[in-house]
Amino acid sequence: MTDIRVKICGLTSVEAVAAAADAGARYVGFVFFPKSPRNISVDLAAELAAEVPPGIAKVALVVNADNALLDEITSRVPLDMLQLHGSETPERVAEVRARYGLPVMKAVGIADAADLTRIDDYIGVADQILVDTKPPKEAELPGGNGLAFDWRLLQGRHWTVPWMLAGGLTPRNVALAAKLTGARQVDVSSGVESAPGVKDEGLVRDFLGAVG
Numbered sequence: 001m002t003d004i005r006v007k008i009c010g011l012t013s014v015e016a017v018a019a020a021a022d023a024g025a026r027y028v029g030f031v032f033f034p035k036s037p038r039n040i041s042v043d044l045a046a047e048l049a050a051e052v053p054p055g056i057a058k059v060a061l062v063v064n065a066d067n068a069l070l071d072e073i074t075s076r077v078p079l080d081m082l083q084l085h086g087s088e089t090p091e092r093v094a095e096v097r098a099r100y101g102l103p104v105m106k107a108v109g110i111a112d113a114a115d116l117t118r119i120d121d122y123i124g125v126a127d128q129i130l131v132d133t134k135p136p137k138e139a140e141l142p143g144g145n146g147l148a149f150d151w152r153l154l155q156g157r158h159w160t161v162p163w164m165l166a167g168g169l170t171p172r173n174v175a176l177a178a179k180l181t182g183a184r185q186v187d188v189s190s191g192v193e194s195a196p197g198v199k200d201e202g203l204v205r206d207f208l209g210a211v212g
């Protein structure tokens, strides 16, 4: 087990869950966003959640989800956290947190130093912040694009809530990314895949090994 806590996001199979758990992931993520190649049904998520060993946090990733979708997910999938990866306002984050009684991680997209100020809007509202790359304007997905931002932007930054670094991380660059940013938690999706939506057991192992 490493000091840096790893989230493997976008699991779509029992094999991928096993690979993440065996490698030492502390969080696993299930994506509920139809445009994503990692999108899964609530039925499959319930099946996969049952395979996750105790002690590993199960996270549902949603994008501007309404209460109907969140009601369905939270009533059928045993979860430890909700990840809000759209343009949810601080008010919506607070509402979701109160309604479902689950910790909420809010993703904030970063392209330049000015974007970092948006993180402050969620301090005291979200339980964790996911500091991810801001998607390009033409992108179909608000995350999961395999793109990194300039990690030096985070140097000297401190927040009073736990945060996770995401965006374009791979087994080859994650050690440097953690060193430059001081991240104690990292999140990866496409960087440990053999094809969109298909996690590669070897890459998952290499990723955990690289942060160890």
Ligand SMILES: O=C(O)c1ccccc1N[C@@H]1O[C@H](COP(=O)(O)O)[C@@H](O)[C@H]1O
Pocket (backbone or CB within 6 Å): 009, 010, 029, 031, 033, 036, 037, 038, 039, 061, 063, 085, 132, 141, 142, 143, 144, 145, 146, 147, 166, 167, 168, 169, 187, 188, 189, 190, 191
């Ligand atoms: O993974 C997805 O398909 C996805 C879809 C919509 C919003 C967010 C998504 N993924 C999140 O983005 C980060 C970064 O992804 P990557 O490692 O650059 O591919 C990922 O960790 C997920 O939390």
